Amino acid sequence: MQTDSQRYFLEIAYRGTAYHGWQVQDNAISVQEKLNQAMKTVLRQDVETTGAGRTDTGVHAKQLFVHVDLPIIPEAAQLVKLTHAFNALLPYDISVKRMIPVHADAHARFDATSRSYEYHIHTQKNPFLHEASSYFRDRPDVEKMNIAAQQLLGKQDFGSFSKAHTQVFTNICTVTEARWEEIGDRLIFHVTADRFLRNMVRAIVGTLLEVGMKGKPIEHVAEVIASQDRARAGVSVPACGLYLTKVIYPYIDITS
Structure with a gap:
């Protein structure tokens, strides 16, 4: 420069x-x-x-x-x-x-030390949320999904949730937050990590929904991580519900 x-x-x-x-x-x-x-x-x-x-x-x-x-x-x-x-x-x-x-x-x-995403779901049809949230008619079991989400925490290989053939040196990420929030007929999944792989959040949400809606056991998330097989994870949920919400740097005050 x-x-x-x-x-x-x-x-x-x-x-x-x-x-x-x-x-x-x-x-x-x-x-x-x-x-x-x-x-x-x-x-x-x-x-x-x-x-x-x-x-x-x-x-x-x-x-x-x-x-x-x-x-x-x-x-x-x-x-x-x-x-x-x-x-x-x-x-x-x-x-x-x-x-x-x-x-x-x-x-x-x-220089970013962490990034946070939200995934938004609504369970009552709402024209004002079109293309800003993902509509699911049936309400998932949020308590069960929150228990399952705890298996995402920590430093792990998240290759099972990555888009194939991406040019990255490692699939290791450290997840520090993974939880669902309920607000009326809306659900928000919060996730924070030091880095994310391509398509990772949408694949994670799809996998958690298999637990909350399709009867998969809570241990399914840990089994998917251990398998290192994208085919074992859930389908990627629609892009419209995904938001990058926060990026942290050691020298930037994000509250300003």
């Missing part, structure tokens, strides 16, 4: 329904493409953004961080003004929430 430039983190949020995920693709519209276009127009220069991770087609993000190198912006008020300018050009379903100056080597992907 040049000495006359500064690295910034952008905190963004988006509804992923209209996009083929976060990452720029050759033949599909992505969130990153729309963000880069808006920034290029405002700044009148090409920009290269790097996100905390990729989200798949139709997946949403309540919080995702992106890093980018820009000319130095000395005043906080100018950063606020710049976020307003970006938002004015972005579509309604993508928002830049704030810009944060960081050190020159800060990396949105590699």
Whole structure:
């Protein structure tokens, strides 16, 4: 990075329904493409953004961080003004929430120490939740699924829940939270880990639903993990219910 430039983190949020995920693709519209276009127009220069991770087609993000190198912006008020300018050009379903100056080597992907997701389910048909939550007519056994979810905790090989043929060096992840929350006719699965494999959360939810709806024993989750066989896990639930909700860095105050 040049000495006359500064690295910034952008905190963004988006509804992923209209996009083929976060990452720029050759033949599909992505969130990153729309963000880069808006920034290029405002700044009148090409920009290269790097996100905390990729989200798949139709997946949403309540919080995702992106890093980018820009000319130095000395005043906080100018950063606020710049976020307003970006938002004015972005579509309604993508928002830049704030810009944060960081050190020159800060990396949105590699410096993240944990990530959190939610998976949303509703059991009463609701037109206002279409494409924002996954509709299941039958209500699963939440107590049973919560007991089963405890088998996900800790440092384990989660290859059974990974999409095939992904380019990763290891399937080891450390899960620190895995629980279901009931709010009326809605269910939310909360999961936090140091890293996630592709399709991991949707496959985990599908496996837990086999316990809660299809009569699989509570021990089924542990058996799937031990098998290292994706075919033993449940089907991937629809993308519309999945939200990236929090990304943690040692040098970012997420409460600001």
